Amino acid sequence: MRIKKTALYVLGLVLLAVQVLAADSLMMATTTSTDDTGLLNALAPVFQKETGIELKWTATGTGKALKLGENCDVDVLLVHAPEVEKAFVEKGFGLNRKEVMYNDFVIIGPAADAAKIKGKSVKEAFDLIRGKSAAFASRGDKSGTHVMEQDLWKKTGKALPEKESWYIQTGQGMLQTISIAAERKAYTLTDRGTFIKYESDHKGHPPLVILVEGDDVLKNQYSVIEVSPKHCPKVKHDLAKKFSDWMVSPKTQKFIGDFKLLGKPLFTPNAKK
Numbered sequence: 001m002r003i004k005k006t007a008l009y010v011l012g013l014v015l016l017a018v019q020v021l022a023a024d025s026l027m028m029a030t031t032t033s034t035d036d037t038g039l040l041n042a043l044a045p046v047f048q049k050e051t052g053i054e055l056k057w058t059a060t061g062t063g064k065a066l067k068l069g070e071n072c073d074v075d076v077l078l079v080h081a082p083e084v085e086k087a088f089v090e091k092g093f094g095l096n097r098k099e100v101m102y103n104d105f106v107i108i109g110p111a112a113d114a115a116k117i118k119g120k121s122v123k124e125a126f127d128l129i130r131g132k133s134a135a136f137a138s139r140g141d142k143s144g145t146h147v148m149e150q151d152l153w154k155k156t157g158k159a160l161p162e163k164e165s166w167y168i169q170t171g172q173g174m175l176q177t178i179s180i181a182a183e184r185k186a187y188t189l190t191d192r193g194t195f196i197k198y199e200s201d202h203k204g205h206p207p208l209v210i211l212v213e214g215d216d217v218l219k220n221q222y223s224v225i226e227v228s229p230k231h232c233p234k235v236k237h238d239l240a241k242k243f244s245d246w247m248v249s250p251k252t253q254k255f256i257g258d259f260k261l262l263g264k265p266l267f268t269p270n271a272k273k
Contacts, residue, residue, distance in 0.1 A: 024052055024053055024054060024239075025053070025054045026053050026054065026055050026056065026076065026236060026240065026243055027056050027057070027058075027073075027074045027075050027076075027236075028055060028056070028057040028058075028074055028075065028076045028077065028078060028243070029057065029058055029060065029065035029066075029068040029073070029074040029076075029077050029078075029079075030057050030059055030060075030065060030077065030078040030079065031059065031060070031061065031062055031078070031079055031080055031143060031144055031222075032059045032060065032061070032143070032173035032174050032175070033080070033145075033191045033193055033194045034059070034078055034222070035057070035059035036059070036173065036175050036194050036197055037193045037194060037196070037197045037266050037267075038197065039193075039256070039259055039266065039267065040055075040057060040059075042255075043055075043252070043255065043256075046252075046255065047243065047246060050246070051242055051243075051246065053239055053242065053243070055243065057078075058074070060143075060173075061139065061141040061142050061143025061144070061145075061146065061173075062079040062080055062081040062084065062085075062142070062143050062144035062147065063141070063147070064141070064142065064143075066079065066084065066085070066093075069088065069093055069094055069225070069227045070088070070231075072227065072231070072232035072234065072235060074227060075226075075227055075235050075236045075237070075239060075240040076224065076225065076226055076227060076239075076240035076243055076244065077094065077224065077227065078222065078223075078224050078247075079144060079222070079223065079225065080144035080145075080220055080221060080222045080223070081143075081144035081147045081148070082221050082223065083147075084144075084147060085097055085223055085225060088225065089225065092228055092230065093227070093231050094225040094226060094227055094228055095225070095226055095228050096226045096241070096244060097223050097224075097225045098224050098225075098247070098248050098271065099222075099223050099270055099271060099272060100222050100223055100224050100247050100248060100256070100269070100270070100271055101222050101253075101256050101267040101268060101269045101270060102219055102220055102221045102267065102268055102270055103191055103192045103193045103220050103266060103267050103268060104191070104192050104213065104214075104218045104219055104220050105145070105148055105189055105190065105191055105192070105218040105220050106189075106190060106191075106192050106195060106210045106211075106212065106213045107122070107125055107187060107188070107189055107210075107211055107212035107213075108181070108187065108188060108189075108195060108208045108210050108211060109181070109186065109188070109208055109209070109211050110185050110207070110209075111209050112185075113211055114132065114134055114185075115128045115129050115131075116128060117129065117187070117211050117212055118211045118212070119211075119212070120212060121212075121215055122152050122155070122212060122215045122217055122218065123152075123155060123156050125211070125212045126152060126153060126156050127156055130156070130158070130161060130164075133164070133165075133166045134166060134187060135166050135168060135184050135185060135186035135187065136161070136167055136168065136186055136188065137168045137178075137180050137181035137186045137187070137188040138167060138168065138169050138170065138177075138189075139169075139170055139171070139172065139173070139174065139177050140169030140170060140171050141170075141171050141172070141173075144220075145174060145189060145190065148189065149189045152189070152217065155217070168180065168181075168184060168186060174190055174191065174194045175194060175197070175198060177190075178190060178194070178195070178198050178208060181208060182206075182207040187211070188208075191220050192213075192220075192266070193266035193267055195210065196261050196264050196266055197261060197266070199261075199262060200261040200262050204262060221270075222267070224243070224244045224247050224248075225244075226240040226241055226244055227240060247271070248271035248272075253269035253271050254269070256269045257269045
């Protein structure tokens with residue numbers, strides 16, 4: 001009898017330890033850009049040191065990240081498609097959407113620039129790419145970048161070129177899409193942070209270069225959203241809220257602003273005070 005009681009006691013301690021470890025782990029769905037740039041690898045150990053919470057994440061397109069939140073598979077989101085995010089919150093799937101940081105989108109392509117888009121506005125550039133049937137690589141994955149790209153095509157007043165032979169839908173993340181664009185000598189839309197990472201990987205001399213930038217429509221806003229405990233009763237909302245509050249704290253905002261590659265900042269912090 002004593003042996004059975006001892007075994008049950010030990011089992012109870014093991015289960016308690018597992019529960020404690022699980023309670024200190026936070027699952028996040030985020031975009032490929034926050035992962036590819038190395039920002040999360042830099043932030044995660046600092047977050048764990050300051051809070052005791054281990055941050056784990058899956059990097060995918062914003063559309064899939066939001067779906068993971070809707071399906072209660074994660075506790076918190078770090079994404080970059082504002083209108084889709086607001087709809088997510090309005091439907092009751094998330095709460096406390098907070099703007100955290102931004103960078104901008106740029107159109108990149110071969111330096112030879114066959115469609116002659118360098119220095120043009122986004123509308124002019126897309127019209128020239130379409131008119132020349134120049135190869136264009138789209139992520140085609142409902143990510144924040146893909147949502148932005150589709151919106152920019154719509155702003156030209158013409159139909160999306162999804163059925164055109166020159167329009168390549170990769171279904172891949174941003175770095176993979178850039179690699180495909182380089183192989184095909186194609187243009188593509190990317191966030192600046194991921195481009196700087198790509199530039200750094202090529203020691204400052206990448207096969208593709210920035211050709212269009214600075215247009216007002218190219219701002220790329222990132223926000224953190226807690227998955228709603230009303231929609232997902234088992235979500236670790238207390239930990240998600242701690243992460244959300246930590247991301248907008250002055251110390252973390254400074255860390256984000258100081259995060260650089262090739263001496264260039266990848267993101268600009270803009271949490272509201």
